[in-house]
Amino acid sequence: MRLNRNQIEHLASVILRNLNKEGKLIVEDKGRLLDEVTALLFEEFQKEDRLDQEVREILSQHMEKIRRENIEYQAMFKEVKKKLAREKGIVL
Numbered sequence: 593m594r595l596n597r598n599q600i601e602h603l604a605s606v607i608l609r610n611l612n613k614e615g616k617l618i619v620e621d622k623g624r625l626l627d628e629v630t631a632l633l634f635e636e637f638q639k640e641d642r643l644d645q646e647v648r649e650i651l652s653q654h655m656e657k658i659r660r661e662n663i664e665y666q667a668m669f670k671e672v673k674k675k676l677a678r679e680k681g682i683v684l
Contacts, residue, residue: 603633608625643680651669
């Protein structure tokens with residue numbers, strides 16, 4: 593995961609603060625809402641981490657072909673990741 597738990601909580605806090613400042617949020621329990629948004633963001637980042645791992649596993653099965661055909665690993669990683677994300681309904 594690219595962000596740690598504290599960074600994700602800070603991101604959630606910034607999102608909620610901006611929504612509140614714009615008058616788009618009415619909250620009774622700010623702490624509970626912060627916890628829920630943090631958990632949601634954490635879960636989404638974990639989904640992407642699991643997706644990245646799946647892509648690495650797929651590409652590792654085809655490393656010889658990737659090398660033989662001189663395919664750029666990062667470009668292939670991005671393409672496979674986009675395809676899997678679409679199939680799984682994950683928004684990147």
